[in-house]
Each structure stands twice: as structure tokens, then as C-alpha cells.
Amino acid sequence: MAVGTCQTVNLRNYASPEAVVEDLAPSYPVFCVRPHEIQAVARRFIEGFSGDVLFAVKCNPGAHMLSILFEAGIRHFDTASLPEVALVSEMFPDVRADFMHPVKSRAAILAAHSIYGVTHFVVDHLTELEKIASIIPPGPDTVIVVRLAIYHKAAVYELSSKFGAPVDEAVTLVHHVLAKGYGYGLAFHVGSQCLDASGYAAGIDLVRRVLERLDSAPRCVDIGGGFPARYVNSQGADLDTYFATIANATQTLSLPDDCRLMCEPGRGLCADGESLITQVHLCKGDGLYLNDGMYGSFIEEKLGLKLPVRMVQARDFSSESREYTLYGPTCDSLDVFPGTVNLPADVAEGDWLEFGCIGAYGTACRTHFNGFFADTFVAVENDFGESI
Numbered sequence: 001m002a003v004g005t006c007q008t009v010n011l012r013n014y015a016s017p018e019a020v021v022e023d024l025a026p027s028y029p030v031f032c033v034r035p036h037e038i039q040a041v042a043r044r045f046i047e048g049f050s051g052d053v054l055f056a057v058k059c060n061p062g063a064h065m066l067s068i069l070f071e072a073g074i075r076h077f078d079t080a081s082l083p084e085v086a087l088v089s090e091m092f093p094d095v096r097a098d099f100m101h102p103v104k105s106r107a108a109i110l111a112a113h114s115i116y117g118v119t120h121f122v123v124d125h126l127t128e129l130e131k132i133a134s135i136i137p138p139g140p141d142t143v144i145v146v147r148l149a150i151y152h153k154a155a156v157y158e159l160s161s162k163f164g165a166p167v168d169e170a171v172t173l174v175h176h177v178l179a180k181g182y183g184y185g186l187a188f189h190v191g192s193q194c195l196d197a198s199g200y201a202a203g204i205d206l207v208r209r210v211l212e213r214l215d216s217a218p219r220c221v222d223i224g225g226g227f228p229a230r231y232v233n234s235q236g237a238d239l240d241t242y243f244a245t246i247a248n249a250t251q252t253l254s255l256p257d258d259c260r261l262m263c264e265p266g267r268g269l270c271a272d273g274e275s276l277i278t279q280v281h282l283c284k285g286d287g288l289y290l291n292d293g294m295y296g297s298f299i300e301e302k303l304g305l306k307l308p309v310r311m312v313q314a315r316d317f318s319s320e321s322r323e324y325t326l327y328g329p330t331c332d333s334l335d336v337f338p339g340t341v342n343l344p345a346d347v348a349e350g351d352w353l354e355f356g357c358i359g360a361y362g363t364a365c366r367t368h369f370n371g372f373f374a375d376t377f378v379a380v381e382n383d384f385g386e387s388i
């Protein structure tokens with residue numbers, strides 16, 4: 001069988017997951033990266049959103065993911081730690097990293113500003129602004145982005161119990177930002193996996209309420225991440241609905257031309273771009289013991305999102321099916337998938353399962369617990385579940 005190399009990322013390239021198991025018969029988990037999927041979604045964001053599309057690096061900091069996104073035209077990155085700032089700045093010289101975590105160490109602020117030339121920093125509290133002001137000299141080149149708190153029921157994971165200022169506090173914070181001689185911006189994150197585009201309209205309305213009480217225009221408005229991926233049990237509207245809702249809502253802000261509009265998709269940009277081939281290492285009644293689990297790449301399952309799963313068709317399977325409980329490889333009894341999955345009745349030791357939609361927070365949240373760490377990547381050309 002011919003095995004090429006995916007040019008973009010220097011990964012070994014296969015036609016399908018079936019070709020991967022035929023070639024490698026892997027006893028360890030293998031990530032299947034689909035550059036064509038990642039690039040297609042990236043282009044939809046770049047065409048559909050009329051502003052800067054920042055990739056939220058924490059969602060998938062793999063070098064291949066960053067390279068594929070760069071090749072698709074992504075030139076802006078939402079970074080939340082000094083290592084993330086350094087990673088993207090040193091991988092791609094001319095891109096822009098904005099520091100979007102509301103809590104930063106003094107060392108991270110200093111190095112981001114003086115070594116990597118970062119100009120945009122998020123705050124949601126006066127003490128963080130004062131910390132920055134003790135490190136970065138005043139001047140309009142530095143933009144302090146005030147993050148607003150927002151609760152929206154359509155988001156699967158809310159983030160505002162930890163971050164964000166209410167409208168009144170945000171107005172006061174902007175006054176302090178301006179008094180210190182910086183430019184200001186406004187941001188919110190509606191929550192991750194936001195299933196309803198109206199969440200963005202609600203966030204933009206909060207921005208409008210802050211702007212109404214200010215005399216000067218913002219340098220940027222950042223509508224955050226939260227765009228949903230398509231899980232078995234959690235699917236939002238089409239991306240175009242989100243872009244249309246956002247475009248309509250932003251018009252109500254009457255922003256000046258030099259105000260940057262920004263979004264920070266993580267999950268919505270890269271979830272579909274990777275799947276994971278796992279192997280069954282033991283069948284015990286209706287239990288299947290796999291080589292990856294809750295301490296590996298499946299944190300999203302633990303939190304309630306169901307990833308699509310299929311058998312890799314390395315052999316013929318029974319047309320009858322049954323419910324299985326899936327266990328991960330570690331010695332911890334917490335290492336079990338919630339719920340059950342329906343698979344062929346004759347799954348056996350050595351068979352392979354492919355989980356889709358693992359590109360967001362899958363590789364990013366792996367641990368080394370118990371010595372297990374999935375770290376093999378190949379590129380595949382087909383779509384997840386496409387018949388072979």
C-alpha cells in the first residue's frame with residue numbers, strides 16, 4: 001500500500017483509518033488528522049466573519065493543527081499563557097498573539113510585551129489593570145480589553161462564574177484604562193459549545209450598554225469563542241446562522257472603521273479535524289477495555305458530550321448489535337465512559353474503534369497518568385465515517 005506524506009504538516013498520510021490499521025496494527029491510540037476538514041472550516045470562518053478570526057490555542061496547541069490553520073489563512077491567535085504566546089510567535093514570525101486570559105503573572109505580562117511584542121491584554125478587575133500598569137508604560141499602542149460577564153443558557157459550559165465584569169464595573173474599568181493612557185477594547189465569552197446564536201446577540205447587547213456610557217470609541221470588540229461542534233447529543237445551528245446573527249447585532253454598535261472586530265473560536269474550528277483510533281484490549285461481558293480514556297483524550301465525554309464512534313472495518317462484523325460500557329486503560333475506576341454505546345455484538349480483543357470530533361480539547365487535555373499518553377498522529381484523507 002502506498003503511504004505518502006501530508007505536505008502541510010509532515011505527517012504520514014493514509015487514505016482512511018482502515019488503511020492506518022492495516023499498515024500499523026497499532027496497539028496504542030492513533031490520532032487521525034484531517035487537514036482538508038480543518039482548512040474547510042477555517043475558510044468558512046474567515047469568509048463568514050467580518051473581522052479577525054483568532055484561533056484559541058488552548059483548544060488544540062498541536063504543531064500540525066497550528067500549521068494547518070496558518071496555511072488556511074489564520075493569522076491571529078488567542079493565547080492565554082506565556083508558553084502559548086511563545087509557541088505561536090516562534091512558529092510563525094508575522095502572526096499576532098493577543099493575551100486573552102484575565103489573570104496573568106507579572107513575568108508573563110513583561111515577557112509577552114517586551115519579548116514577543118504583544119499589544120492586547122484582557123482584564124476583568126482593577127487589580128489586574130494595576131498589575132499591567134506597573135509593567136507596561138502608558139501609550140495608545142497597548143490595548144486593554146475589558147471582559148464582560150455573560151450568562152447564556154444555550155452554552156454547555158459557562159465561563160462567567162470565573163471571569164468577566166458586570167456592565168457597571170466594566171464602565172468603571174474602561175475609565176481607569178483610559179486614565180492610565182492605554183487604548184481600550186471590550187470582550188465577552190458566551191460560554192463554550194453555545195447552541196444558540198442568540199447568545200452572541202446577547203453579548204453584543206452588553207457591549208452596546210457599556211459603549212452607551214462611554215465617550216470614546218473602543219479599539220476592538222471581541223465576541224469570543226463558543227461556536228459549537230457537532231456531537232452526537234449536542235448540535236447547534238449552522239455556522240452561517242451564527243455569522244448572520246453576529247453581523248446584524250454588530251451593526252447596532254456603530255463602530256468606527258478602525259475598530260477591530262474579533263472572534264476567538266476554539267472548538268468550532270478544530271473539533272472535526274481529528275479523530276482517534278483506539279484498540280480493544282479486553283472484552284469482559286458487556287465491558288470493553290480500551291487503550292485511551294478519561295485521563296487521556298476523552299475529557300469531553302466525562303463532561304457530558306458524546307463523541308461519534310464507529311468500528312474500523314478491518315474485518316466483517318455481525319449485523320446484530322448490543323450496548324457496551326467502555327473503560328479506559330488506567331487503574332482508576334473513574335476511568336469509565338459515561339453511558340453505554342451501541343456496537344456490533346461480536347466486538348473482540350484487538351478490534352479498533354474510531355472516535356470522531358476529538359480535535360477540540362482531546363489532545364489538549366491528555367495526561368500522562370499511569371504511563372499512558374496517546375501521542376501518535378497520522379493524516380487521513382477521507383471524512384469521518386465515510387464508507388471505504
Ligand SMILES: *Cc1c(COP(=O)(O)O)cnc(C)c1O
Nearest residue numbers: 056192193225226264265266267
Ligand atoms: C476557551 C476560550 C476560547 C475558546 O472557546 P471555544 O468554546 O472552544 O470556542 C476563546 N476565548 C477565551 C478567552 C477562552 O477562554
